[in-house]
Amino acid sequence: MGLLNPGALVFLALVPALVLAYLARERSSRVTVSSVLAFRALRALGQKRFAGRPRFDWRFFLELLVLTLAVLAMAGPYVVRRENPIAVVLDNSAQMKAQTASGGSRFDKAKKELDAMLAAMPGESAVSVYLTSPEPHRVNAAPLSIAAARSAVRDAQATDAPADNGALVNLLTELSSDSHYAKVIFAGARALAPPVPPGITAITVGDPIENFAIGSFVLRRESFGSQALRASVTVANFSTAPKTLKVAITADGKSLASAESNVRPGETAVLDFPSLAPAAVYQAVLAPSDGFSLDNVAYATSASVKSVSILFVSPTPDDAKGLGSIPGVSVTTVAPDAFSPGELASADLAIFEYSVPKEMPSVNALLVMPPPGDPVFHFDTVQVRAAQVTAWRATDPLAYSVNFRLLNPGAGEAFGVHPWMAPVVDGRQGALVLRGERDGHRFVASGFNLFPYLGRQNLPMSILTLNILGYLAGVGANSGGYRTGQPWLVPAGIESVILPSGQTVAAKPGTLFDDTASLGVYKLVGRHGAVTLRAVNFSDLADSDLLNATPLRIESHAPAPKTRAVTAKAPLTLYLFAAILVLLALEGLVVYRRRSAAGV
Amino acid sequence: MAGLPDELTPWFLARLEDLRIRTRQQFPGMGKGSHLSPKRGSSLEFSDYRHYSLGDDFRYIDWGLYGRTDKLYIKLFKEEEDLLTYVFLDASASMAYPEGDRKFESAVLIALALGYVALASGDRVMLRVLGGSGTQPAPVFLYGRNRAIELAERLRAIRPGGQLDLASALARELVAIRRAGKCFVISDFLMMPNVVTRGLGLFTAATMDVTAVQVLGGRELSGQGLSGDVEVVDAETGEQVRVSMGAREREQYRQTLLRLSREIKAFCMKRGMHYALYTTDRSFQDFFLRAAADLGLAH
Numbered sequence: 001m002g003l004l005n006p007g008a009l010v011f012l013a014l015v016p017a018l019v020l021a022y023l024a025r026e027r028s029s030r031v032t033v034s035s036v037l038a039f040r041a042l043r044a045l046g047q048k049r050f051a052g053r054p055r056f057d058w059r060f061f062l063e064l065l066v067l068t069l070a071v072l073a074m075a076g077p078y079v080v081r082r083e084n085p086i087a088v089v090l091d092n093s094a095q096m097k098a099q100t101a102s103g104g105s106r107f108d109k110a111k112k113e114l115d116a117m118l119a120a121m122p123g124e125s126a127v128s129v130y131l132t133s134p135e136p137h138r139v140n141a142a143p144l145s146i147a148a149a150r151s152a153v154r155d156a157q158a159t160d161a162p163a164d165n166g167a168l169v170n171l172l173t174e175l176s177s178d179s180h181y182a183k184v185i186f187a188g189a190r191a192l193a194p195p196v197p198p199g200i201t202a203i204t205v206g207d208p209i210e211n212f213a214i215g216s217f218v219l220r221r222e223s224f225g226s227q228a229l230r231a232s233v234t235v236a237n238f239s240t241a242p243k244t245l246k247v248a249i250t251a252d253g254k255s256l257a258s259a260e261s262n263v264r265p266g267e268t269a270v271l272d273f274p275s276l277a278p279a280a281v282y283q284a285v286l287a288p289s290d291g292f293s294l295d296n297v298a299y300a301t302s303a304s305v306k307s308v309s310i311l312f313v314s315p316t317p318d319d320a321k322g323l324g325s326i327p328g329v330s331v332t333t334v335a336p337d338a339f340s341p342g343e344l345a346s347a348d349l350a351i352f353e354y355s356v357p358k359e360m361p362s363v364n365a366l367l368v369m370p371p372p373g374d375p376v377f378h379f380d381t382v383q384v385r386a387a388q389v390t391a392w393r394a395t396d397p398l399a400y401s402v403n404f405r406l407l408n409p410g411a412g413e414a415f416g417v418h419p420w421m422a423p424v425v426d427g428r429q430g431a432l433v434l435r436g437e438r439d440g441h442r443f444v445a446s447g448f449n450l451f452p453y454l455g456r457q458n459l460p461m462s463i464l465t466l467n468i469l470g471y472l473a474g475v476g477a478n479s480g481g482y483r484t485g486q487p488w489l490v491p492a493g494i495e496s497v498i499l500p501s502g503q504t505v506a507a508k509p510g511t512l513f514d515d516t517a518s519l520g521v522y523k524l525v526g527r528h529g530a531v532t533l534r535a536v537n538f539s540d541l542a543d544s545d546l547l548n549a550t551p552l553r554i555e556s557h558a559p560a561p562k563t564r565a566v567t568a569k570a571p572l573t574l575y576l577f578a579a580i581l582v583l584l585a586l587e588g589l590v591v592y593r594r595r596s597a598a599g600v
Numbered sequence: 601m602a603g604l605p606d607e608l609t610p611w612f613l614a615r616l617e618d619l620r621i622r623t624r625q626q627f628p629g630m631g632k633g634s635h636l637s638p639k640r641g642s643s644l645e646f647s648d649y650r651h652y653s654l655g656d657d658f659r660y661i662d663w664g665l666y667g668r669t670d671k672l673y674i675k676l677f678k679e680e681e682d683l684l685t686y687v688f689l690d691a692s693a694s695m696a697y698p699e700g701d702r703k704f705e706s707a708v709l710i711a712l713a714l715g716y717v718a719l720a721s722g723d724r725v726m727l728r729v730l731g732g733s734g735t736q737p738a739p740v741f742l743y744g745r746n747r748a749i750e751l752a753e754r755l756r757a758i759r760p761g762g763q764l765d766l767a768s769a770l771a772r773e774l775v776a777i778r779r780a781g782k783c784f785v786i787s788d789f790l791m792m793p794n795v796v797t798r799g800l801g802l803f804t805a806a807t808m809d810v811t812a813v814q815v816l817g818g819r820e821l822s823g824q825g826l827s828g829d830v831e832v833v834d835a836e837t838g839e840q841v842r843v844s845m846g847a848r849e850r851e852q853y854r855q856t857l858l859r860l861s862r863e864i865k866a867f868c869m870k871r872g873m874h875y876a877l878y879t880t881d882r883s884f885q886d887f888f889l890r891a892a893a894d895l896g897l898a899h
Contacts, residue, residue, distance in 0.1 A: 028829035
């Protein structure tokens with residue numbers, strides 16, 4: 001037993017103050033009465049009191065006790081309790097949703113076996129419960145009792161996020177080497193590779209099962225300005241025999257297309273779905289179904305069903321005439337002085353010609369010959385009279401089908417090294433075209449003016465321009481990037497996110513959104529209620545291989561650690577305050593009853 | 601009625617008019633009234649016979665007796681006269697304590713109610729104040745219901761104060777009173793019992809009919825407000841007594857007061873006096889109407 005704050009004992013000096021208060025209260029008062037006749041008999045009683053000292057009745061001693069308890073409570077008394085905590089690590093990753101041969105999911109089976117193991121433990125054991133998904137974390141801040149731990153295990157839910165095996169191994173390694181824990185219990189689908197460190201007890205549920213999976217579901221435009229989409233679905237066969245895998249595409253409840261492919265064991269195939277009709281959400285469903293349904297369905301969203309709206313900010317608005325002639329494209333022009341960020345809300349992308357916005361745009365943007373030294377993009381430019389293309393990245397989507405040897409940019413500017421934009425086209429004095437992503441948006445900077453040539457007979461320039469616009473406008477149709485359990489950056493202008501379960505979560509632009517443990521379509525709600533759909537699918541094919549799951553290898557750096565009892569300080573302050581309250585209530589009750597009886 | 605205290609409501613006054621003062625002996629009055637007088641008169645109540653003499657009214661000759669005895673006798677009847685009522689009010693300093701118990705105000709109300717009963721019955725009322733710092737009312741009888749307001753004004757002018765020796769004060773009053781009658785003594789009687797018995801005993805010696813009304817405060821009787829070490833000071837003598845008051849002491853104090861009251865009551869019963877105890881925590885109207893018999897009143 002000890003005191004957390006022994007200095008509070010100085011308040012015991014209040015005890016003499018209490019005595020003085022009683023002395024003052026006990027000082028005789030002077031009262032005029034009609035006659036002292038009846039008091040004369042009482043005088044003898046008063047003289048019996050020893051030396052005339054004040055009478056400390058039961059209330060004095062009770063209040064002395066209350067004061068002492070209060071001071072003791074302030075001092076923070078505690079008792080040292082010895083305990084041997086147990087760590088329970090329950091794998092709640094998506095793989096645990098796979099069905100077992102005996103029926104039911106792996107997760108249910110793991111919870112059942114874990115509950116039985118906990119029930120057999122001594123009642124005074126303290127248990128720390130950990131879950132592994134979306135990232136390993138401890139469920140409870142303080143150790144739980146056996147009953148509370150069983151309740152926590154029963155209440156645990158499996159997620160759609162895959163297990164982070166590296167983090168899981170680190171957690172198990174850390175727990176097994178922590179001498180505070182008498183035992184570590186791991187319940188999961190992965191077996192532990194020998195040698196298993198002593199102190200770790202593994203509950204392995206679920207045998208390897210054959211599984212067919214969708215690896216990726218990617219949408220892209222057939223071409224810039226076209227409303228039709230093309231889908232690519234990667235399927236995999238994690239079984240021991242060749243299998244014909246069929247994928248059906250539906251959108252908004254309508255069946256759009258289907259395709260199939262015979263896939264050999266352990267191999268993948270890509271199914272192509274051209275010319276899909278515009279829709280908000282596309283769903284790909286794999287057949288045949290298997291014991292792990294999470295990777296048999298995938299979602300993709302498309303923003304291409306509507307025409308591309310371009311906000312053209314330029315002191316020479318006539319340059320936008322060529323853009324307006326592209327099918328499915330609408331252009332709004334505005335002078336740089338009249339531009340306000342709020343106008344971006346209705347635009348799919350923005351083009352800033354000879355100008356730069358004063359803050360990072362909340363949409364994809366093309367910056368044409370931006371002025372040097374701006375505070376947002378920090379372009380370092382050099383004026384060039386006759387720019388010449390010297391190099392380009394042939395694999396870049398912006399350079400696709402562009403004959404740069406015939407491209408003559410003319411006068412313009414060359415960019416120096418940019419902190420987050422990479423060069424795509426280089427000239428003698430520096431980069432002529434830069435590309436990069438920031439805050440979830442794509443940005444392209446061009447050192448020469450593209451638009452006077454658009455629609456004329458300058459084919460390389462036109463193709464480059466369309467590539468750039470397609471790159472900027474096509475981000476909404478790319479559904480391949482978001483995976484369960486992986487956080488993503490909240491785009492500008494987004495205020496909340498509606499999860500697939502219907503729950504609404506507040507979001508702050510520029511921050512990481514990590515509530516991504518569920519598979520499905522997330523709704524990103526912006527200002528004025530504008531909604532952007534975002535598909536989040538199961539991880540990748542590595543997580544879908546339930547046939548060849550490799551065991552987890554826990555490294556044991558030290559020899560078998562000696563388990564020693566852990567001492568914990570159990571504070572007694574609450575008990576003392578409870579005792580004080582009880583004593584005060586008792587005093588109040590007795591005083592009230594006595595006063596009532598006396599008629600005061 | 602205007603001029604009377606609020607406690608004397610019209611309803612209560614109507615109840616008082618149903619009451620009359622009851623005496624255990626007959627007293628000569630000063631005029632016609634409703635109480636039998638030892639004097640002979642013309643009431644319907646037979647008193648005695650005497651021989652007929654010249655000049656007697658023929659109507660009072662008992663002819664039946666003349667037939668049996670062959671002698672003429674005249675029937676004599678008792679006289680009905682008013683009752684001389686004396687109200688002695690203790691206005692010593694002790695009646696003002698404990699403050700807040702309104703002992704003296706209650707005593708004044710009792711005196712006024714008794715006086716009203718007498719006046720409403722056609723009796724005569726004289727108010728005498730024992731002690732007090734106000735003006736002593738003149739020793740005159742009030743007569744007639746309309747004098748109740750004057751009685752109330754006289755009572756209102758009295759302020760409690762000073763020390764009172766009850767026996768000596770009553771002795772002086774008895775010397776001044778020439779005619780016997782009904783006496784009401786209203787006091788807290790918080791004095792030595794022998795003083796009380798000596799004072800009240802003077803009335804029996806003077807063949808007066810007495811009702812002792814003891815007024816005690818509700819807080820005074822229970823010892824409220826007295827807790828811990830207390831130095832109590834006698835309001836009249838200034839005597840100081842240091843006591844330590846707890847629940848046990850309060851109970852003992854209360855029992856002492858009740859014992860004193862019982863001694864006074866026993867003395868009154870023994871001497872044929874009426875006795876009533878009023879504690880100020882009770883309703884005044886309820887006390888007066890319920891304790892009418894103890895007060896020497898009758899319907």
